[in-house]
Amino acid sequence: MTEALGKFLLDIFKNEYAATLFVSMFPLIELKGAIPIGTGLFGLKLWQTAGVAYLGSTIVSIGVFFLLIPIFNLLKKIGFVRKIIEKIEAIFHEKAKKIADKTNGSPEKEARRIMMISLFIFVAVPFPVTGVWTGTAIAVFLGLKFKESVLPIAVGNLIAGSIITLLTFLVGEYVDIIIYAMFAIAIIMLILFIVKIATAKPTEEKKQ
Numbered sequence: 001m002t003e004a005l006g007k008f009l010l011d012i013f014k015n016e017y018a019a020t021l022f023v024s025m026f027p028l029i030e031l032k033g034a035i036p037i038g039t040g041l042f043g044l045k046l047w048q049t050a051g052v053a054y055l056g057s058t059i060v061s062i063g064v065f066f067l068l069i070p071i072f073n074l075l076k077k078i079g080f081v082r083k084i085i086e087k088i089e090a091i092f093h094e095k096a097k098k099i100a101d102k103t104n105g106s107p108e109k110e111a112r113r114i115m116m117i118s119l120f121i122f123v124a125v126p127f128p129v130t131g132v133w134t135g136t137a138i139a140v141f142l143g144l145k146f147k148e149s150v151l152p153i154a155v156g157n158l159i160a161g162s163i164i165t166l167l168t169f170l171v172g173e174y175v176d177i178i179i180y181a182m183f184a185i186a187i188i189m190l191i192l193f194i195v196k197i198a199t200a201k202p203t204e205e206k207k208q
Contacts, residue, residue: 002023002029002033002036002037003037003041005023005026005029006019006020006023006037006041006042007041009022009023010042016038016042016043016044017044017048017052019042020034020037020038020042020044020049020052020053020056021034021052021053021055021056022056023037023038023053023056024052024053024054024055024056024057024060025056025057025059025060027131027133027134028129028131028133030053030057030131030132030133031050031053031054031056031057031131031157031160031161031164032126032131032160032164034049034052034053034056034057035049035050035053035161035164035165035168036164036168038052038053039168046165046168046169047165050161050162050164050165053161054157054158054161057131057132057157057161058132058153058154058157060132060133061132061133061135061136061150061153061154061157062150064132064133064136064137065136065139065140065146065149065150066146068136068137068140069140072137072140072141112144112148115142115144115148116144116148116149116151116152117152119135119138119139119144119149119152119153119156120152120153120155120156121156122134122135122138122156123135123152123153123156123157123159123160124155124156124157124159124160125160126160126163126164130160131157131160132153132157135152135153135156135157136149136153139152139153
């Protein structure tokens with residue numbers, strides 16, 4: 001599917017760099033798919049491909065952020081969606097309160113700091129479903145502001161791109177196999193997180 005998209009975009013733009021740029025903007029594919037496509041299918045140099053793919057996937061996250069805000073504002077009015085958000089917030093606030101108690105800090109500030117760090121780690125790990133699209137959706141879902149989201153997403157995407165670039169340089173054609181192996185791990189981690197959300201209780205403030 002990724003190769004078909006790459007060939008389609010190449011036919012449209014007649015330029016390998018432009019095709020790579022736009023491939024990296026697509027959800028799920030992003031730079032994780034654009035880098036192997038740029039080097040393998042288009043024959044571009046690895047470091048140039050990585051730069052173009054990073055630029056495209058990072059730029060698209062800005063548009064996605066503002067596009068999702070009104071969508072998630074509507075979804076949050078739905079009862080079960082609001083409850084899921086409250087449970088996720090409870091997990092972050094529980095960790096934040098423990099840190100705040102030790103440092104005499106603000107639980108709210110600590111909670112947002114933990115969310116930003118978690119967002120960075122999520123995007124930085126190059127699993128098939130942990131790119132800038134999903135990371136941006138999570139940022140909007142949790143109510144993070146743009147200035148709180150843009151840096152963790154951009155830096156996390158840079159780390160993910162560096163890992164994929166290194167893997168492409170070292171193992172070349174086997175990079176897809178490695179990514180799908182990591183995808184299996186991601187599914188397990190997602191299941192564990194869902195269980196944690198299901199068993200979490202809303203904070204006292206949300207209950208009131």
